[in-house]
Amino acid sequence: MPTMKFQNLKIASVMMGMGVVLFGVQGCGSTAQEMRLALKGTNRLNLTESGQPAPTSVRIYTLRESQRFQKATYKDLKDKDTAELGDDLIHRDELTVQPEESQQFEVIVDREKEEKFIGIMVLFRQYPKGVWRLTIPVEEKGVFSIGAQKFTFELTDHTIRQIEPD
Template sequence: MNQQCQLAAAFFLVLALVGCGAAQATKDGSADAAKWAFTTKIKTMNIDLLARSSLNPNRNGQSLSTVIRIYQLKNADQFEKLDYTQLQHNDVDLLQPELLMTKGLVLRPDASVSISEPMNSDTEYIGIVAFFRDAAPTSQWKLVVPKKQWKKTDPVRIEVRENSLSLI
């Protein structure tokens, strides 16, 4: 009888230990499922740039092309602190270690450009800069779009008019 009690006690002890492990695995699995469901999973950066005919005017009012740079960033703090000249001449060095990717293009007046690039999994923000001929301190030459705001189905649409960028 004593041996049967010991065997039963050992069985229940093993069962209890297995149950604890299963409960922990379930708890971890539930946390992973919740993280998957509520984390923004964007794999592609889709941007539509729409230039108006009044893009980047010179002193005579003639519209000119402008250089646009797009940055994938882990954090936007440094990007937001940098001024026009710093980003124009030394962006890659000054944005380290937050910079994950950069893309440059030239946008012509009254034209549109669609960009589709892989989104780095560590990207939390997209920074967009337009290097206008005359970037007045009051003009909106720089934008930050949080990854949380990104929609999977629609591209982010940005209008470029005169010396200003704006989300549309």
């Protein structure tokens, strides 16, 4: 009988060890997280002089800090964003949003790599009349975070605004 207790103790030790290893692996998981952006163009997107909606370009920046992005002029970001943002710029993408259509865009960010903000710039024709940029802080990835963060934006006239997701 003493060997039976020893075997049970041995099995229990192995099981406990596996639990520690599995917990450790879970704790050492990736700190990267997915952010899903939905950009919805309305029937009044980027109106031309004749009042017709037109497509517009949207730039999505991954940033270390947001101050330079927030302080930069429209013209400086449009013409020389790399120089203007300097070492705050980590990555830049550009896409086109059509009137009455939605564009889905996924950004993978990692706060441990200093990716702290997402900057969105819309290249509207009449930018001085509206809101042409937004900044989204990248949240700390929580222990119980499940799935991607989702953000929905409406592009109308010469303004981008965050709305509730569908």
